[in-house]
Amino acid sequence: MRSGTVYTETVIWSAPEAFAADVPYQAAIVTLDGGGRVTARVLGDRVAIGDRVAEAEPRGDIPFFHKA
């Protein structure tokens, strides 16, 4: 599984219709250790810029990361 560092993040309170049931949820852009960045959902504890994160089991085609 991929790992990396939080480049930026936000907690979303007003969602598109497909995600309305998930509110509030955190999204982050993760700088991957192997290079490049990915936009992902954050599971569990909230993360901040600079935090180390690791990828969880993917759900569908949505990448999920959690605090490492």
Add this chain to the structure above:
Amino acid sequence: MRPVAVVGVGKTAFGAFADRALRSLAVEAGEKCLRNAHASPAQVESFYLGNFAGPAFVGQNHLAPYVSTALGITGVPSTRIEAACASSGSAFFHAWTEVAAGVYDLVMVVGVEKMTSQPTARVSQILAEAGDCSGEMKVGSTFASLFAMIARRHMHEYGTKKEHLSMVAVKNHAAGALNPDAHMRKVITLEQAMKAKPIAEPLNLYDCSLVSDGAAAVLLAPLERAREFTARPVRVLGIAQCSDYVALDQKADITTFPAVRRASEQAYRMAGVSPRQIEFAELHDCFTIAEIVATEDLGFVEKGQGGPYAFAGCTALAGERPVNTSGGLKAKGHPVGATGVAQICDLVLQIRGEAGQRQIARHSLGLAENLGGSGATCVVTILGAV
């Protein structure tokens, strides 16, 4: 290239108009513009429509001739341009190229969006389709969340504070309160702006522009023919459109918009002016952080200084360089496809001295910056008195 002038402007009020259809808004703006230029529909040689998502918002496609024929403009090229929130800025750019190149003399541009017939969650979904739906958007991002992530990073790197963002909202509401056509004519306090309900942290309700209905129109002509239509032509001194990645996670640095930097450099060069000389501006404040970043990317201030610059009042109506004297997208409203042309209209009103209660003292050289998505399209236009 020939010098080009704006010879007519027309706008609807911006707001939530349950009884108004997309076409009726577009026609109102277009007819006002033709009257303003003392021109007839038969004189228009080419027509552009800026519109982001008419098919999704109101279920109508093939929108350019749908609107132009209702204006009595028939037979001529009628072209819709879609570039997210920069749709009508891009339409204006392409209309300008036709006149500048000498292909046509009289070209009309209308921008329109009819958004309020859909519930908020559906509006968010439609707007989200201007992002990368194969990546950033499939995790549940909204445009507010993308700009929230920009704000977080800008705060981290430059010390930008929440009150800097909120001051942009306070300032634009103060200007919008003086604009009879603004969607929200309500003065707010810094405390109100700071404490509103969260949308995507650190952005709250007052950091976000409005979901609005509205339309705006301009008529372009070669400068040498401008006085056939108006006693007060306004010259297009510089203009450029530039592009960048659609997805935020593909950009090396999200605290700057390379498309804004490139477009403004090109527009400054064409106009032969420096950022310092720009007296006032209409900037794309879809979110408060976007106005702060724009003042940096346009060279009004050094990188990282946009927050303190706004907080000090430098961009207020009475400041050294007023930004968004119309109230901006924040208070005037943001009918997405109308915004680029509405910015041009607002510059023209100031340059002509027709801005009423919000008229500023130095108003001969203005700049408009129209941003699409999270920076994938940018159109920068510099207008000046003739």
